[in-house]
Amino acid sequence: MSLSLILACFWFVVANVLAMTPSKDFHWRSAYLLIVVGIPIVGFVTAQHGPWLGLLVLAGGCSVLRWPVIYFARWLRRGAGRVKGPAE
Structure with missing residues (x-):
C-alpha cells in the first residue's frame, strides 16, 4: 500500500x-x-494513483463531511440565482 493511501x-x-x-x-x-x-x-x-482513485477518495471524504458539502451546494445555488445577465 502506498503512502498516499495510508x-x-x-x-x-x-x-x-x-x-x-x-x-x-x-x-x-x-x-x-x-x-x-x-x-x-x-x-x-x-498524483500517485490517477484520477479514478482520487475521485473515489474524494467521494468518500464527501460522504464523511456531508454537511459542509450540503451547505456549500446551497450557497452555490443561492449565489447562482442572483447572477444577472446582460439582458437585464
Missing part, C-alpha cells in the same frame, strides 16, 4: 474518531481541520 485511511479513521467525540460547536471546527488536511491528501492520491 494517509487517506488514517484521515478516515481520525474523522470517525472525531465524529464520536462530544462537541459544543456540532463538530464544525473538526470539519474545517479535516477539510484543510484532506484536500492535499486527495491531491496526493490522485
Whole structure:
C-alpha cells in the first residue's frame, strides 16, 4: 500500500474518531481541520494513483463531511440565482 493511501485511511479513521467525540460547536471546527488536511491528501492520491482513485477518495471524504458539502451546494445555488445577465 502506498503512502498516499495510508494517509487517506488514517484521515478516515481520525474523522470517525472525531465524529464520536462530544462537541459544543456540532463538530464544525473538526470539519474545517479535516477539510484543510484532506484536500492535499486527495491531491496526493490522485498524483500517485490517477484520477479514478482520487475521485473515489474524494467521494468518500464527501460522504464523511456531508454537511459542509450540503451547505456549500446551497450557497452555490443561492449565489447562482442572483447572477444577472446582460439582458437585464
